[in-house]
Amino acid sequence: MSNIRKIHDQLQNKEISCLELIKNKLDLLKSNTHHTVNSLLDETALALAKKVDAKIANGEKIGLLEGIPFGVKDVYMLQGTYTTASSDLLKQYKSSYTATAIQKLLDAGAIPLVKENGDSFGHGSSSENTIFGAVKNAVNPDLVSGGSSGGSAVNVAKEYTVFSIGGDTGGSIRQPAGYNNVYGLKPTYGRISRFGILAYASSTDCVGPIAKSIEDVRIVLNVMSGKDVKDQTTYASKEILEDTILNTDEIKTVGYFKNFIENDAIDAKVKADFLASIEKIKAKGITVKELDFFESDTLVSTYYTLAMAETASNLSRLDGTNYGARIEGDNLKDTYSITRSENFSEETKRRIVGGNQVLSQGFSDEIYLKGLNLRDQISENFEKDFKEVDIILSPVTPNNPPKIGDSLKDPLAMYLSDAYTVGFSLGQLPTLTVPQGTATGLQITAAKNNDELVLKFANFLKDTL
Numbered sequence: 372m373s374n375i376r377k378i379h380d381q382l383q384n385k386e387i388s389c390l391e392l393i394k395n396k397l398d399l400l401k402s403n404t405h406h407t408v409n410s411l412l413d414e415t416a417l418a419l420a421k422k423v424d425a426k427i428a429n430g431e432k433i434g435l436l437e438g439i440p441f442g443v444k445d446v447y448m449l450q451g452t453y454t455t456a457s458s459d460l461l462k463q464y465k466s467s468y469t470a471t472a473i474q475k476l477l478d479a480g481a482i483p484l485v486k487e488n489g490d491s492f493g494h495g496s497s498s499e500n501t502i503f504g505a506v507k508n509a510v511n512p513d514l515v516s517g518g519s520s521g522g523s524a525v526n527v528a529k530e531y532t533v534f535s536i537g538g539d540t541g542g543s544i545r546q547p548a549g550y551n552n553v554y555g556l557k558p559t560y561g562r563i564s565r566f567g568i569l570a571y572a573s574s575t576d577c578v579g580p581i582a583k584s585i586e587d588v589r590i591v592l593n594v595m596s597g598k599d600v601k602d603q604t605t606y607a608s609k610e611i612l613e614d615t616i617l618n619t620d621e622i623k624t625v626g627y628f629k630n631f632i633e634n635d636a637i638d639a640k641v642k643a644d645f646l647a648s649i650e651k652i653k654a655k656g657i658t659v660k661e662l663d664f665f666e667s668d669t670l671v672s673t674y675y676t677l678a679m680a681e682t683a684s685n686l687s688r689l690d691g692t693n694y695g696a697r698i699e700g701d702n703l704k705d706t707y708s709i710t711r712s713e714n715f716s717e718e719t720k721r722r723i724v725g726g727n728q729v730l731s732q733g734f735s736d737e738i739y740l741k742g743l744n745l746r747d748q749i750s751e752n753f754e755k756d757f758k759e760v761d762i763i764l765s766p767v768t769p770n771n772p773p774k775i776g777d778s779l780k781d782p783l784a785m786y787l788s789d790a791y792t793v794g795f796s797l798g799q800l801p802t803l804t805v806p807q808g809t810a811t812g813l814q815i816t817a818a819k820n821n822d823e824l825v826l827k828f829a830n831f832l833k834d835t836l
């Protein structure tokens with residue numbers, strides 16, 4: 372059931388007013404029960420709601436997204452709003468322009484309510500690496516929300532927003548979606564413009580929706596997609612139609628990575644549930660193939676080598692000169708170092724130092740170039756796989772969400788919890804978390820540009836599991 376469609380009909384039929392709707396959601400967000408809120412956009416949201424009501428009162432038809440309240444991870448530029456990346460460095464920074472993806476939603480009439488908490492600069496898997504307090508899981512508030520788009524996933528799960536826009540570099544939409552039982556899509560790299568997202572690792576950064584239904588994911592994806600002259604990696608894509616993704620006959624073969632499942636690191640229940648899902652899929656007449664893939668350690672090291680290298684470069688501009696909370700030192704060099712040392716989190720600094728290390732002379736051939744080479748091999752592996760299967764299915768995570776506080780003790784263990792998501796990011800593939808199959812969901816992946824097939828298979832699974 373599409374929440375967007377339901378609310379749209381209620382608005383158009385005057386069963387509810389947009390002002391009421393927006394006020395109600397803002398009230399829920401104001402209490403900030405789960406630390407999902409970095410800042411509220413109440414004034415503009417209320418003003419926009421009044422305009423929608425005036426239009427309806429005037430007898431005009433409204434667009435499907437008009438008046439629908441949504442959340443924005445606090446890494447997106449939205450003109451005039453604080454855009455903090457949940458960091459001290461940008462705590463007072465206000466966007467001077469709006470990200471393309473967000474602008475498209477504004478143009479469609481959707482109403483942004485909140486800038487959402489998450490791991491600072493996207494660095495993390497638990498939404499504890501933030502100055503705004505660890506985000507609490509929607510199902511069990513003692514557990515982490517997942518990350519980095521934790522605030523976005525929790526807001527959707529609690530229905531504080533109808534949908535939220537997260538960012539996914541190595542799993543940051545899919546993993547919190549799985550931890551909070553909602554849908555989260557990382558589209559094919561380049562399908563949605565990255566213009567106006569604070570860059571983490573530019574070669575895998577993706578914009579994507581988190582929502583409570585496949586239909587809502589489809590609607591929001593369509594609006595945000597498209598070529599953008601401001602992001603040269605974007606490509607033009609066809610609209611995905613509702614009827615097309617309801618017809619699930621086309622899917623004949625599904626594969627899964629044997630080594631993800633036959634592994635000591637996976638929780639026994641996650642494994643059993645995953646294998647039970649596979650049996651149900653087989654029972655529907657689909658051929659299931661076991662596939663070989665790189666070991667988790669290789670995937671995680673390759674991803675973190677490249678992601679750290681890219682984030683070290685991307686964040687080098689944040690030195691207090693043009694952006695950020697400048698702290699004056701005795702000279703310019705000191706000013707840079709004090710500003711960055713005091714204002715970046717431990718986790719972010721770990722990544723900047725790691726990234727500069729792998730890029731530095733004497734190390735880059737051995738580490739960074741090796742990472743690039745492995746990435747090519749991973750992509751080739753995917754190309755080969757998708758000649759054999761239509762869809763690759765995987766658990767979203769090997770384990771259940773940890774308690775708040777636990778993952779901070781062991782960064783390496785946290786990196787390893789990304790084992791199942793980062794490979795698909797390196798391959799730039801479309802991949803969707805569905806809240807089914809295991810306690811933290813299942814991840815549906817297709818070949819590049821085949822986002823439509825991913826949504827189709829999600830519809831198939833909805834009726835199968």
Ligand code: GLN
Pocket residue numbers: 492493494495496518519538539540541542543544571678789
């Ligand atoms: N957990 C991964 C990381 O910390 C992915 C984060 C993301 O996708 N932004 O890099």
